[in-house]
Amino acid sequence: MTEPSDHPTESDPPPGFEADAVANPFCMGAPPLRCNPSLDELYRYMDGFLDEGREAEVRNRLADCRGCGEIYDLQTQFRRLIEQRCQTELPPNLKDKVFGAIAEIELGPGGRGHRR
């Protein structure tokens, strides 16, 4: 961004105004870079579904804005929480059971087929 000229434009935020001007209660960014990232967009970012240009913008935003960064960190933590708490260990006999059932198909009804 270029340095402000001697003639400030209307879009320049007055000093001290930045913190109040944010749309997102977490965001500490200043206009015009103030952010209002929707969770949907953060999810698309997290899931690698943004185009390169937008991805870079969001990445910078997350690096620059502590508020947005916190939201994002918590979203990634949530994702890890779900991932780790939703694992169920495979019962030890299930593989034998499943592949045994498949072997039976091959042997035919009553298991009278020829073993290879």
Next chain:
Amino acid sequence: MADRATFVEDTEPFMGSLYSTAVRLTGNRTDAEDLVQETYLRAYRSYDSFTAGTNLRAWLFRILNNTHINRYRARTRRPEEAELDDIEDLYLYRRLQDTSRYGRSAEDQLMEVFSEAEVVAAVEGLPEAYRMAVLLADVEGFSYKEIAEILDIPVGTVMSRLHRGRKALQKELYEFAEARGLVSAPAE
């Protein structure tokens, strides 16, 4: 019929994640075992139609999902699947603010807040379509495009289900935390 030894060798590494997903889908281990077994039997029968070099894991999950839907429809009649309403981002932001104040700012503070039983209850409480999207993305790490293929729905629908599902899950977990007095309800 496909060569059994090849089929076993190729598909065996995925049984663990298929089983985990089956448990969350059916809500119990016995049905999950049956679902996994039927998935593998179907996969074996149609293994010749699987194109080598394409995504075998996604193919197996697609069969798991279809098998589950067929079994489920055959067994029970249930009213139309519930739709999740949009949850306002602001609602979640407020709770995030509250949660982030809870305890230390440790890497995995949420792990300490929520027990496995709570997370499982929240996940299993999601309507099935949303639950499957969340499981495929957040537990199995599939991309939007892969999930679209597994569930046979457009990518836009994947996003909508996944995002709404995640938000509903978080709302539910915040409510658990509130009920336990870990966080206070945000002031309006």
